Amino acid sequence: MERQSLLAEKLREAALSVLPIISIVFVLSLILVPVHSGLILSFLIGTVMIIAGMALFSIGADSAMAQIGTHIGSRLTATKKIGLIVLVSFLLGVIITVAEPDLQVLATYVPDIDTTVLIVLVSIGVGVFLVVSMLRILFGIPLRWLLLFFYGLVFILAILSRPDFLSVAFDSGGVTTGPMTVPFIMALGVGVSSIRSDEKAKADSFGLIALCSIGPILAVLVLGFIYDTDTAGETAILIQNLDTSVEVGKTYMEAIPDKLKEVAFALLPIAGFFLLFQMVLLRLEKRTLRSILVGIVFTYLGLVLFLTGANVGFSALGFALGGSMKEQGLLWLSIPLAMVMGWFIIGAEPAVHVLTKQVYELSAGAIKEKTMRITLAAAIAVANGLAILRVLTGLPIFWFVLVGYAIALFLSFVVSPTFTAIAFDAGGVASGPMTAAFMLPFAMGLSDAVGGNIMTDAFGLVALVAVMPLITVQIMGAVTALRNSRIPVHEAPETVDDEVIELWEVV
Numbered sequence: 001m002e003r004q005s006l007l008a009e010k011l012r013e014a015a016l017s018v019l020p021i022i023s024i025v026f027v028l029s030l031i032l033v034p035v036h037s038g039l040i041l042s043f044l045i046g047t048v049m050i051i052a053g054m055a056l057f058s059i060g061a062d063s064a065m066a067q068i069g070t071h072i073g074s075r076l077t078a079t080k081k082i083g084l085i086v087l088v089s090f091l092l093g094v095i096i097t098v099a100e101p102d103l104q105v106l107a108t109y110v111p112d113i114d115t116t117v118l119i120v121l122v123s124i125g126v127g128v129f130l131v132v133s134m135l136r137i138l139f140g141i142p143l144r145w146l147l148l149f150f151y152g153l154v155f156i157l158a159i160l161s162r163p164d165f166l167s168v169a170f171d172s173g174g175v176t177t178g179p180m181t182v183p184f185i186m187a188l189g190v191g192v193s194s195i196r197s198d199e200k201a202k203a204d205s206f207g208l209i210a211l212c213s214i215g216p217i218l219a220v221l222v223l224g225f226i227y228d229t230d231t232a233g234e235t236a237i238l239i240q241n242l243d244t245s246v247e248v249g250k251t252y253m254e255a256i257p258d259k260l261k262e263v264a265f266a267l268l269p270i271a272g273f274f275l276l277f278q279m280v281l282l283r284l285e286k287r288t289l290r291s292i293l294v295g296i297v298f299t300y301l302g303l304v305l306f307l308t309g310a311n312v313g314f315s316a317l318g319f320a321l322g323g324s325m326k327e328q329g330l331l332w333l334s335i336p337l338a339m340v341m342g343w344f345i346i347g348a349e350p351a352v353h354v355l356t357k358q359v360y361e362l363s364a365g366a367i368k369e370k371t372m373r374i375t376l377a378a379a380i381a382v383a384n385g386l387a388i389l390r391v392l393t394g395l396p397i398f399w400f401v402l403v404g405y406a407i408a409l410f411l412s413f414v415v416s417p418t419f420t421a422i423a424f425d426a427g428g429v430a431s432g433p434m435t436a437a438f439m440l441p442f443a444m445g446l447s448d449a450v451g452g453n454i455m456t457d458a459f460g461l462v463a464l465v466a467v468m469p470l471i472t473v474q475i476m477g478a479v480t481a482l483r484n485s486r487i488p489v490h491e492a493p494e495t496v497d498d499e500v501i502e503l504w505e506v507v
Contacts, residue, residue: 006059014054018047020344021438024337025317032333033324039317042248046313049305050437057101057180057302064295065096065180067288068274069187075281082138088277089134092188093127093212095273099266101303102178105310105436106462109444110168111455113227121223122172125215130185133208137189143207143421144412150214151405157221158398164455165224167397170463172216175436177209177428180299185212210424213466255312256304263303271296310437318438322445334446335388338439342384342465343377345434375476379468380430384439387461391447397460401467408470411478419477426469431462 025043029035072092076085097103098119107115107122136146158166177185189208274292278284284292325334356372386400412420440461447458 007055010055010058011051013058014051017054017345017434018051021341021434022047024341024344025321028321028337032330033321033328035317035320035324038248039320041245042251042313043317044313045248045252046309046317049309050314053302053305053307053309055302056298057306060295060297060299060302061180061184062295064292064299065184065270066187067292067295068270069184071282071284072274072277073188075277079281082135085134085138086131089130089188090127091273092184093130094123095269096181096184097123097126097176099263099270099299099303100176100178100180101306101310102175102431102436103172104262104266104307105315106171106175106440108311109315109440110459113168113223117223117227118172118220121219122176122216125172125217125219126176126181126212127215129212129215130188130208133185133189133211136207136211143210143417143424144409146211147214147412147420147424148409150211150218151409154214154217154221155402155405157218158402160225161221162224163396163398164453165220165227167456167459167463169217169220169224170397170401170466171440171459171461172220173213174428174431174462174466176216177213178431178436181212182209182429185209207421207424209428210421213424213428252308252312255308259304259308259311263300263307267296267300267303314437315441318441319445319448322442322447323449325446326449331392331446331450334392335385338384338388338442339381341439341442343381345439346377346380346430372473372476375472376426376430376469379472380465383464383468384461387439387443387464388446390460391443391452391457392450394452394457396456397463400460401463404464404467404471408467408474411471411474415474415477415481419474419481423470423473423477426473427466430469431465435462435465 029040069092072088076088079085103119103122107118110118132146135141136143158169161169185208271293278289322334325331356369356376360369360372389395390397390400408423411423415423440458443461444454444458447454452458
């Protein structure tokens, strides 16, 4: 009965995250931008699969991925062997990122870059920076200096890199910190932070997502120097003529076996690593072990449904709608439309609700959850608007992210270090499944219709979604700290940190 109630709650959360997109799509399709009826039918089937997939995946992430992270993190701290912590953190960072659904979706969209190469390289980037995050926690290194150093390195490479790799690089940093990696990395960090006994240890467990987002950016920028390809090729999104329900069903039936194999290859390393760790160090009781294994099965089924629905139903219709905006003479509508979709999508993301609760506790109730949600919704709405403006004008992504990160890093010297960590973590969780599955294809279709370069103009949407919260959350923290003396500017209350960690453990 409890499992049924949990499934119903997860289905409700998933439906809420998809409902705004469904409503907007139907209004567009019925009134302003006509699309093929087969695409609408495919979209509806994809909607059902995405809702079911997100629900099952969420249950699996809670009962399996987060639990694996917590148990391994706790057991690693008990060994007090830094070498072992470094090795395990790197391996876990790689194998958990390979299975990240947002990354899987993005990798299939990038033209003329081998999907496997991109996924593996990005995963290695996350693994390296998860090690950096663990070492930061163990030795208490201030986050702002690491951010300054590594983002300085990012922009040095960005100046020298090929423009067609730049947008994909920053997008990769956004999609890797998704529903698979976030609960796992957070749980692992909480476990490792317990090895320190000082009062700042728990506060230092913030910021893992912030650092892990840098690894993929550097990895893809480096790839641009050595990968020989013409990145002006065709996107992987194919708009098929689905004239009958039989053709729609056939398309899905052909896609499902491929996703079954892809997801199996992605999850097998995680399951194998956990079972090996179980035999050597963990030795969990049978009931806990059984619960984790069932969670892995839920994760597998959820990923198959989500990726099939996203690739077949959502991405194709998003691409078609973007292209139809020009055909119908509605280019002027694409910017406010993207902003509206961004507002509603971010407001329904489950990870955002967790974040707003963390900030509420951190501020001792001074920053209301509603205020935080509105701030984030406004940030993502602006990010989507800027992304579509780039598509229509061809403005380079470099100056947008340079200015954005420069402002964010400057603010890190003004606000509490904990607020800085939360802001950079927020940038990682803001780009959820709907951004990768629908908004990015929408921008790609629009770019293709206006004759732009998809690699340089459409890609970069996720990057802008990731950078805006860095600014808005820190501004909100600075304003609140100045207005209310209960919130120290340079350190977070110890009692609040304890409560925040408890919220993380729930995740």
